[in-house]
Amino acid sequence: MDEVRVVVAHSERTTLRVGDMFLKVDADQARIDVEAEAMALAPVPTPAVLWRKPHVLAVAALPGTALGRLGEPSPASSAAWARAGAVIRTLHEAPLPARTGRSVDDWAAELESECGLLLARGMLPADLVDRNRRVAEAALRPWEPAFIHGDLQITHVFVDGDDEVTGIIDWSEAARGDALFDLATLTIGHEERLGDVLAGYGTDVDPDVIRGWWSLRALTAYRWLTEHGFDPAAPGCELEVLRAAM
Template identity: 75%
Template sequence: MTEVRVVVAHRERATLRAGDVFLKIDADQARTDVEVEAMGMAPVPTPEVLWRKPPVLALAALPGRALGRLGEPSTASSAAWAAAGAAVRKLHEAPLPPWPGRSLDEVASQLDVECEWLVANGVLPADLVTRNREVAEAALRPWTPVFTHGDLQVSHVFVDGDEVTGVIDWSEAGRGDALYDLATLTLGHEEHLDDVVAGYEADVDLDVIHGWWSLRSLLAIRWLTEHGFDPTLPGCEVDVLRARM
């Protein structure tokens, strides 16, 4: 009998694995619509869509393993990280998707709300929030929209040896800032930023990357705690914020 394993589960969605098939269950079909369309447009390897019967999407497993995990040292080679950077560059050079992404004003407004909540509820020290809010300012500048993955966590990129075999979880894809994808990929793995930038082969403003590290972490903490995750684990979001002090 094939074992069924829960990959991730929270109030918004769940992913199960049964053998070589992933079953994604999402109550918001708009997210699944985006995921399927984005995978069809992306010029990088993505999982094969086996079938779709709302609210379930069945995807084939990718070969290889995740590039890394947040909070854990990555065992992938420098060449694999550089290959991930090259794949991201290929995505960013592709034609824009027809749907919009988040605007600069939306991001800035959400950041203000989350910073106020973190301090008012005593979740983080005020000086830690203030310092990272200052660092985040570097990311809050106009950008030229590109085709972004939108949630390019290190665990969403699969490699086999030094080759990228696929990228998963496209429900947040849309028009956005290229450096947001690069920052999300390297969040908590600062030691591999140079490898990713080398593979990306374009000028990258490191202050903006640092800004997105702070901004993404500040935005994520409330959602993570409300959905059963712990952002205070070693190497995770709170440690990312502390590293900027």
């Protein structure tokens, strides 16, 4: 009998693995709908949708392994990271999805709010917040909307060897947005791999904008992670990213 394994669980979403199937149980039906529709539209490898019912999405497991994990050296080669960059470029050049993501103004407002809460609750030192807030400003500029994954963590990209991306998982945040946000999310905690990703991506990218997104993402996620049972101070995670900002 296949055992049931909890992959991730918090008050908004729980993901279970049963054999070669993942069950995503989400409090927000809209996220389930967005995920299924994005996978149908994306011109890149995605898990097969097995079935969908209210608040539950069942998808097949992907072959291969994730590019890596936060806090650990990535076992994937430079060629595999570059191939991931090329696949992401294909996504970003695809026709736009209907869902509109957060605007520059939305991000600026969230940054201001989260920094205020981090300071008011004493969750991070003031100098660390202030320094990263200045770095984050580089990401807050006009951008041409692209089809973005929206949560392109290193564990969401699966590869097999050096030359094949077997799939990208977890599409509930897919929308129109800044392509560089995806690139920053993929490389956060593995900044040494940015050059490989950009070599595969194949266009000029301002590294200061990527660094801005690293700081912005870490600042805006820190409180949520803490309050939902995650540890942003774990190796390779948000606190380390914030301390590394120059």
